[in-house]
Amino acid sequence: MQPILAYILRLRLNAFARSLRSLAGRDPIGLVLALGAGVAATVFFIRNIHRLEMLIMIPMLHLALVNFIHGMRKDAQFLASLGVSCRAIFMWEYSILALPAVLLLAFSAYPQAMLLPIALSAIIASTPPFAWSHRRLMPSRQHTFFYSQKAIRHVLHRLFTWLVPPLAFEWWGGLRQRRLALIILWTGALLLAWQPFLLSVVLFFLVITPIEFYGMGEHRSMVQSLYRSPSQFLRLKIRQGFRGYAMLLTPPVMLGMAYYILQNLPSASANLLIAQVPLFLAVLVASLAVSFILASLCVVAKYAFYVEGMPFMFAVSSMVTLTLATLWHPYISIIGLSVSFSILIPKATKRLRILFS
Amino acid sequence: MTDAIPVCSPIRNKSVASGSYTIFSYMLELQNLHISYGTHIVFASVNATFREGAVHGIVGSNGKGKTTFLKAMAGMITAQSGIMLIGGEPLNTRDCALLEIEPFFYPRITGAEYLRLFQFNNPDFTGVEWNHLFALPLDDEIATYSAGMKKKLALLGIIGLKPRVMLLDEPLNSLDFDTSYLLMDTLRLLAAHGMTILLSSHIVEPLTSVCDTITWIAGEQDVQCFERSEFPTLAQKLRPGGHEEQIALVKRLLGSHRSNGGAEE
Numbered sequence: 001m002q003p004i005l006a007y008i009l010r011l012r013l014n015a016f017a018r019s020l021r022s023l024a025g026r027d028p029i030g031l032v033l034a035l036g037a038g039v040a041a042t043v044f045f046i047r048n049i050h051r052l053e054m055l056i057m058i059p060m061l062h063l064a065l066v067n068f069i070h071g072m073r074k075d076a077q078f079l080a081s082l083g084v085s086c087r088a089i090f091m092w093e094y095s096i097l098a099l100p101a102v103l104l105l106a107f108s109a110y111p112q113a114m115l116l117p118i119a120l121s122a123i124i125a126s127t128p129p130f131a132w133s134h135r136r137l138m139p140s141r142q143h144t145f146f147y148s149q150k151a152i153r154h155v156l157h158r159l160f161t162w163l164v165p166p167l168a169f170e171w172w173g174g175l176r177q178r179r180l181a182l183i184i185l186w187t188g189a190l191l192l193a194w195q196p197f198l199l200s201v202v203l204f205f206l207v208i209t210p211i212e213f214y215g216m217g218e219h220r221s222m223v224q225s226l227y228r229s230p231s232q233f234l235r236l237k238i239r240q241g242f243r244g245y246a247m248l249l250t251p252p253v254m255l256g257m258a259y260y261i262l263q264n265l266p267s268a269s270a271n272l273l274i275a276q277v278p279l280f281l282a283v284l285v286a287s288l289a290v291s292f293i294l295a296s297l298c299v300v301a302k303y304a305f306y307v308e309g310m311p312f313m314f315a316v317s318s319m320v321t322l323t324l325a326t327l328w329h330p331y332i333s334i335i336g337l338s339v340s341f342s343i344l345i346p347k348a349t350k351r352l353r354i355l356f357s
Numbered sequence: 358m359t360d361a362i363p364v365c366s367p368i369r370n371k372s373v374a375s376g377s378y379t380i381f382s383y384m385l386e387l388q389n390l391h392i393s394y395g396t397h398i399v400f401a402s403v404n405a406t407f408r409e410g411a412v413h414g415i416v417g418s419n420g421k422g423k424t425t426f427l428k429a430m431a432g433m434i435t436a437q438s439g440i441m442l443i444g445g446e447p448l449n450t451r452d453c454a455l456l457e458i459e460p461f462f463y464p465r466i467t468g469a470e471y472l473r474l475f476q477f478n479n480p481d482f483t484g485v486e487w488n489h490l491f492a493l494p495l496d497d498e499i500a501t502y503s504a505g506m507k508k509k510l511a512l513l514g515i516i517g518l519k520p521r522v523m524l525l526d527e528p529l530n531s532l533d534f535d536t537s538y539l540l541m542d543t544l545r546l547l548a549a550h551g552m553t554i555l556l557s558s559h560i561v562e563p564l565t566s567v568c569d570t571i572t573w574i575a576g577e578q579d580v581q582c583f584e585r586s587e588f589p590t591l592a593q594k595l596r597p598g599g600h601e602e603q604i605a606l607v608k609r610l611l612g613s614h615r616s617n618g619g620a621e622e
Contacts, residue, residue: 082477
């Protein structure tokens with residue numbers, strides 16, 4: 001390894017240690033609770049590691065984490081100016097991040113799967129970070145088909161304004177930035193709705209993509225100008241996020257449910273179909289409830305860690321990922337959600353109260 | 358333009374570019390540079406030449422392409438077409454070092470750790486010695502620095518790279534009065550040691566005291582260069598016109614703001 005590469009890695013590890021020390025000094029209880037939740041989630045993962053779903057879940061969680069970090073990187077140009085290969089740095093850093101996933105998979109029934117996180121790290125590390133040259137990645141939209149068709153553009157805009165309110169700037173910004181990825185994922189979810197396992201994989205990515213929207217920093221005046229009190233602010237933000245998540249998740253979930261019911265019906269009689277309506281409605285309610293929980297988690301995690309104008313992607317994504325990791329088990333998920341909300345809501349309210357005071 | 362070879366020449370068409378000047382008289386030469394973002398053209402067939410060991414200013418309004426110009430030279434933006442030469446050879450990005458408007462720093466590292474990074478490229482660079490210039494608290498984390506201190510630290514790093522061409526994007530932003538003068542004098546010394554320096558600014562006045570030439574980016578094809586003797590002409594050209602219409606608009610908006618506020622009350 002080049003000496004400068006080793007030095008940069010050492011710097012990054014030092015920085016991580018400093019962050020931990022500072023967090024321990026500022027919020028020791030929060031740190032202990034977060035570590036406890038992490039250990040609990042890990043223990044339950046290990047106990048169920050023989051299941052195939054877990055083998056997919058762990059690399060995907062690692063992929064989500066690395067993808068978030070990679071998307072926020074701004075050091076590529078700096079490293080280039082130093083004459084350091086940024087891909088080598090990314091590869092080393094993401095491999096270190098992959099260690100927990102590799103260890104978990106090494107003790108599973110399929111230890112070969114431990115190569116997956118490393119391979120995924122290598123793939124992400126070889127792609128240019130999004131923040132590299134944002135301006136270059138944004139060609140003029142004036143000449144694309146949709147933007148040249150005024151009527152289509154008008155209808156699409158009206159539809160989106162109805163689905164996502166204009167004040168939900170996270171969603172508008174995020175939808176513009178991740179337009180292509182979201183269209184592919186959403187269409188993929190609709191097309192794969194007949195395959196429950198593949199649908200769940202695509203839905204997982206649909207769930208984690210908008211978490212990134214909440215990692216952006218915003219100016220204090222943006223928070224203060226629109227709302228009058230912290231509770232009103234949180235309610236409105238959760239409502240906006242709920243509409244966004246419901247828009248993304250509900251159609252593919254309901255389509256998947258419809259396929260499932262049709263595939264499992266012994267005969268195509270009207271009575272049998274009517275008998276499935278309660279199940280269908282229950283899934284609809286569950287999908288909306290998950291949308292609401294996700295939106296609430298993102299919003300309270302964002303404002304619990306809010307620092308004016310600073311991105312806090314890592315805080316939001318780690319809180320949401322930790323909580324999501326508990327969702328595989330009904331009892332654990334209740335405990336996970338309760339612990340997360342009981343920590344995050346008071347923190348977010350306190351931060352916002354300072355902002356509004 | 359005078360008969361003598363200018364330090365930097367405005368060349369607006371190919372015949373002048375190829376016919377009048379000798380290539381090897383200049384250190385840095387940009388030929389037919391074309392840069393665009395999507396369909397938005399920033400530079401179309403722009404030519405410019407800069408002499409080595411001199412300080413060159415770049416001025417222009419917001420969005421005219423000052424940063425793009427510097428980033429293209431630093432290799433951070435790929436020009437669609439055009440040639441960049443240094444001493445007649447293709448410009449290598451390693452020859453240039455760019456101080457960005459908002460320099461990048463790894464989070465939670467100290468100033469000393471940051472400067473140490475540049476020693477790997479240039480073992481002769483002693484960050485601590487150079488820091489006597491600005492007296493920064495190098496043992497503190499960079500997050501605790503003010504905007505001006507961060508800029509000074511990044512500048513020390515750039516000096517540490519010892520590039521042939523130093524590109525400074527708005528270096529005077531967020532620097533105090535005293536440091537600005539110190540920086541100007543330092544740049545003159547660096548230029549005297551053979552370094553070519555390009556620095557951009559929105560306003561021309563701070564550049565006139567330090568620069569040998571000032572290039573005005575007036576439009577996508579209109580890049581004009583002014584010698585020291587022509588600075589008064591440039592200042593005249595860049596003198597802001599009357600903003601009567603805008604001022605009238607502000608007055609009208611403030612008036613309606615007040616009447617709305619009164620109505621609410």
